[in-house]
Amino acid sequence: MVKAEDEVIRKRQRARARVMALLLGAFVVLLFFITIAKTGMNW
């Protein structure tokens, strides 16, 4: 039973880690384009 519980918890943690990684990747890409845009505007 404990093993099954562990498996459920690990599965949930993996799913959250994947979503977090995707969001961080998207944030890096967004920051890159924000920097390009602001450089272009000469702010």
Add this chain to the structure above:
Amino acid sequence: MPTLELSNPAALPADWRDFVALTKPRVMSLVVFTGLCGLLVAPVELPLVLGFTAILCIALGAGACGALNQWYEADLDAKMRRTANRPLPAGRMDRQSALHFGVGLGSFSVLLMGLATNWLAALMLLASILFYVLVYTVWLKPRTAQNIVIGGAAGAFPPLIGWVAATGDVSVLPLLLFAIIFLWTPPHFWALSLFVRSDYAAAGIPMLPVVAGFESTRRQIFLYSLPMAAAAVAPWLLGLSGEIYGVSAAVLSFVFLVLAARVAGNRATEPEGMDSEKHLFAYSVFYLFALFTVLVADRFLPW
């Protein structure tokens, strides 16, 4: 989703979908839309990525409000049928996670707004988050039947923030957009609260129908619809928008007033007899979408 009974449910981390649910995505859609319209009608063209970021920040700020609202009201949500299945009252998430998520998301949205657009827009975003959480959720909502009237200001910020993100300053048109949503909020929410009155009563929230009764609420709905309609046509009357917007706003507002008058004339006290309230509630959502869509179309289309 596993249905395994855990010996210690607290050890199970909340599902990422529950964090999404915490942000109230349906409410967010209206906020994003009005913020986008504020940004689009501004007389300054922002680079696409900065415009996108401004809207993203408004959405994240709204999500933070939703999360902090659900963190604070978890006990109340558990008492209402409409909200009992939210992540916190349903026991799928612990309160501390919701608090950390809300504060983190709100701080992130304000900082990103400031860095990507300007700090006045960031300050307004911060003010709207604090107003919604502290003034509306914590202070007004559990204490006064006027909670929706004053609290409506929080939901009226997005077009103003969108405008300021683009221009860096405030002028008459975004203030009118603020006024339209501010005056639209009471009839919109009171129409809903009439047919879910028992839910609010069970949770002890002093919504107007619970405190002042049906007749007074229906009269207030109609009375608030009048200045709302005036604010809706004001951009045209002040020469800040074209005729397409003016005529559309007049027609849309007239229908709103007719539906509000039908609500004012209704005497039903059970949800089954409240078709006019349900119609007004549904129409009020369409009304706001249509009004802002026409405003943007009026700015961009060459007629």
